[in-house]
Amino acid sequence: xxxxxxxxxxxxxxxxxxxxxxxxxxxxxxxxxxxxxxxxxxxxxxxxxxxxxxxxxxxxxxxxxxxxxxxxxxxxxxxxxxxxxxxxxxxxxxxxxxxxxxxxxxxxxxxxxxxxxxxxxxxxxxxxxxxxxxxxxxxxxxxxxxxxxxxxxxxxxxxxxxxxxxxxxxxxxxxxxxxxxxxxxxxxxxxx
Amino acid sequence: xxxxxxxxxxxxxxxxxxxxxxxxxxxxxxxxxxxxxxxxxxxxxxxxxxxxxxxxxxxxxxxxxxxxxxxxxxxxxxxxxxxxxxxxxxxxxxxxxxxxxxxxxxxxxxxxxxxxxxxxxxxxxxxxxxxxxxxxxxxxxxxxxxxxxxxxxxxxxxxxxxxxxxxxxxxxxxxxxxxxxxxxxxxxxxxx
DNA sequence: GTTCTTCCATACGGCACCGTATGGAGCGTG
DNA sequence: CACGCTCCATACGGTGCCGTATGGAAGAAC
Numbered sequence: 001x002x003x004x005x006x007x008x009x010x011x012x013x014x015x016x017x018x019x020x021x022x023x024x025x026x027x028x029x030x031x032x033x034x035x036x037x038x039x040x041x042x043x044x045x046x047x048x049x050x051x052x053x054x055x056x057x058x059x060x061x062x063x064x065x066x067x068x069x070x071x072x073x074x075x076x077x078x079x080x081x082x083x084x085x086x087x088x089x090x091x092x093x094x095x096x097x098x099x100x101x102x103x104x105x106x107x108x109x110x111x112x113x114x115x116x117x118x119x120x121x122x123x124x125x126x127x128x129x130x131x132x133x134x135x136x137x138x139x140x141x142x143x144x145x146x147x148x149x150x151x152x153x154x155x156x157x158x159x160x161x162x163x164x165x166x167x168x169x170x171x172x173x174x175x176x177x178x179x180x181x182x183x184x185x186x187x188x189x190x191x192x
Numbered sequence: 193x194x195x196x197x198x199x200x201x202x203x204x205x206x207x208x209x210x211x212x213x214x215x216x217x218x219x220x221x222x223x224x225x226x227x228x229x230x231x232x233x234x235x236x237x238x239x240x241x242x243x244x245x246x247x248x249x250x251x252x253x254x255x256x257x258x259x260x261x262x263x264x265x266x267x268x269x270x271x272x273x274x275x276x277x278x279x280x281x282x283x284x285x286x287x288x289x290x291x292x293x294x295x296x297x298x299x300x301x302x303x304x305x306x307x308x309x310x311x312x313x314x315x316x317x318x319x320x321x322x323x324x325x326x327x328x329x330x331x332x333x334x335x336x337x338x339x340x341x342x343x344x345x346x347x348x349x350x351x352x353x354x355x356x357x358x359x360x361x362x363x364x365x366x367x368x369x370x371x372x373x374x375x376x377x378x379x380x381x382x383x384x
Numbered sequence: 385g386t387t388c389t390t391c392c393a394t395a396c397g398g399c400a401c402c403g404t405a406t407g408g409a410g411c412g413t414g
Numbered sequence: 415c416a417c418g419c420t421c422c423a424t425a426c427g428g429t430g431c432c433g434t435a436t437g438g439a440a441g442a443a444c
Contacts, residue, residue, distance in 0.1 A: 006410085007421060025299075027219060032401060042403085043422040051403070107217075107299040109355035119356055126359060145373040148360070152348030159347050163301035164311055167318060168340070181337040188380035198440080199391065222431060234433085235392040243433070 008040055010048045010058065017059040018066075022101040026108040029056060053113060060117040063105060067098070068121050072128055081136040085150070086183055088129075092154065096165070099158040106155065126151055142190050150186050200232055202240045202250065209251040210258075214293040218300040221248060245305060252309040255297060259290070260313050264320055273328040277342070278375055280321075284346065288357070291350040298347065318343055334382050342378050 016038055020028045031052055035041050049055045071091060078084045093099065109118040130147035138146060160168055169175045208230055212220045223237050223244055230236075241247045263283060270276045285291065301310040322339035330338060352360055361367045 030401060031403085041423050043424075045422095046403070047421055052401095103299075106351060106355055107295075115355075119358070122352075122356055122359055141369070142373065145370050146377070148370065149345055149374055149377060152352060153341055153345045155348030155351050156344030156346065157348075159298060159351065160314075160344060163298055163307075164314055166311070167314055177333070178337050178340065181334065182341055184383040185338070185341060185377055185380055188377055188383070191376045191380070223433085224431060233393050235394075237392095238433070239391055244431095 008038060008044050008048070012038060013045060013048055013055060014059045014062045017055055018062055018101070021059070021063075021104050022097055025104045026056070026111065026114070029059070031055075056111070056113045060105075060114055063101070064117050064121055067101070068124060072125075081132045082183065082187060084132055085129075085136075085186070086179070088132075089154070089179060089182070093157055093161065096161060099161040102155075102158045103162040122151075136187060138190060146186060153182065153186075200230060200236050200240070204230060205237060205240055205247060206251045206254045209247055210254055210293070213251070213255075213296050214289055217296045218248070218303065218306070221251070223247075248303070248305045252297075252306055255293070256309050256313055259293070260316060264317075273324045274375065274379060276324055277321075277328075277378070278371070280324075281346070281371060281374065285349055285353065288353060291353040294347075294350045295354040314343075328379060330382060338378060345374065345378075 013034065016034050017029045020034060020037075029052070031042055031045050035045055038044075045055075049058070071088070074091060075084050075088045078087045105114065106118060109115050126147055129150055130143050133143035133146045133150075134140065136143075157168075169178050205226065208226050209221045212226060212229075221244070223234050227233050227237055237247075241250070263280070266283060267276050267280045270279045297306065298310060301307050318339055321342055322335050325335035325338045325342075326332065328335075349360075361370050
């Protein structure tokens with residue numbers, strides 16, 4: 001933690017806003033508190049942005065870039081589809097902070113500046129997971145359904161991890177067993 | 193929509209607060225807007241409640257009573273465990289409004305007056321679903337894991353239904369196929 | 385119909401945040 | 415060292431909500 005820096009950039013503000021969303025949700029993205037946190041005042045903010053909405057918009061663009069592209073690229077480096085799904089789940093549920101961010105972003109998807117971004121991102125992720133299930137050998141309709149189940153399970157998991165962590169497996173062993181079980185179930189052969 | 197009633201009860205306020213949570217989240221539970229909606233003023237509110245927190249507390253108690261007991265009782269009337277799970281999912285995901293309420297309540301589980309209630313309710317629901325999987329023949333650990341998967345899938349499904357309904361199966365046929373697929377997968381035999 | 389209790393409207397002060405206006409510090413450029 | 419451009423602190427007015435104070439209307443008791 002160094003001294004407060006002398007001058008701020010727009011990225012400093014969007015970064016702080018993203019952290020605030022992870023901490024307390026979009027409602028805590030308020031100009032004055034953020035300024036205090038950055039060791040500055042509103043004067044700085046209103047030079048970089050026309051108003052709060054502009055900050056929210058820029059922050060959502062940052063989120064879209066940082067929190068979807070990166071993961072897909074990482075996962076694609078793995079081998080077969082089952083391994084990809086496993087890596088996807090472990091990566092995505094590993095860090096508590098990302099769960100909080102995901103959850104708090106989705107929670108305000110009704111906001112006109114947030115909804116379109118969340119919609120794009122979610123659609124893209126769903127398509128990607130569907131592709132993984134297709135590669136794993138499921139026919140189109142079933143692959144879509146499995147992807148939906150996997151993604152809703154992810155969303156719910158992130159939600160519980162962020163809000164009620166006590167209810168999830170606490171020890172590493174339990175988490176591993178749970179992950180194995182989830183993957184086994186999600187990849188179970190399609191019933192006729 | 194009848195005329196504004198002459199006098200209000202505490203239940204009128206908690207009911208309106210619950211509706212406001214479903215509509216716009218806990219943040220929209222504000223005394224003056226609620227009063228306007230009820231055709232009254234703050235004067236009424238502060239006679240029935242000491243402050244906003246008291247309303248939030250009473251509203252959460254209402255939610256706990258109304259939105260968990262009822263469903264479990266309903267589901268228990270069904271036959272075998274698979275049918276119970278099926279009924280549970282269809283009932284619980286059927287009405288868009290309940291998804292919004294569920295989602296918006298869980299979203300503010302960090303609030304000190306909300307967290308304990310949500311924790312109690314969620315624990316109880318998880319235990320109940322675990323019991324269903326146990327009745328369906330799964331051993332204890334696996335039943336717990338399936339219950340967790342089923343419940344996280346429910347939470348994620350409610351979230352998407354409330355925020356991004358476009359991404360879920362639109363037609364009734366697609367919904368039915370999806371529900372069948374989910375139940376088949378969740379009840380697939382445990383892998384060795 | 386008076387009296388008492390219940391319930392509520394109005395008026396007020398306070399707080400947190402938004403956005404604007406304005407002057408001035410810091411730094412590059414000649 | 416002057417000059418100009420970039421960046422920011424301060425001060426101000428406006429809004430929406432909280433909670434209090436107070437007087438008064440609506441209904442019950444008799």
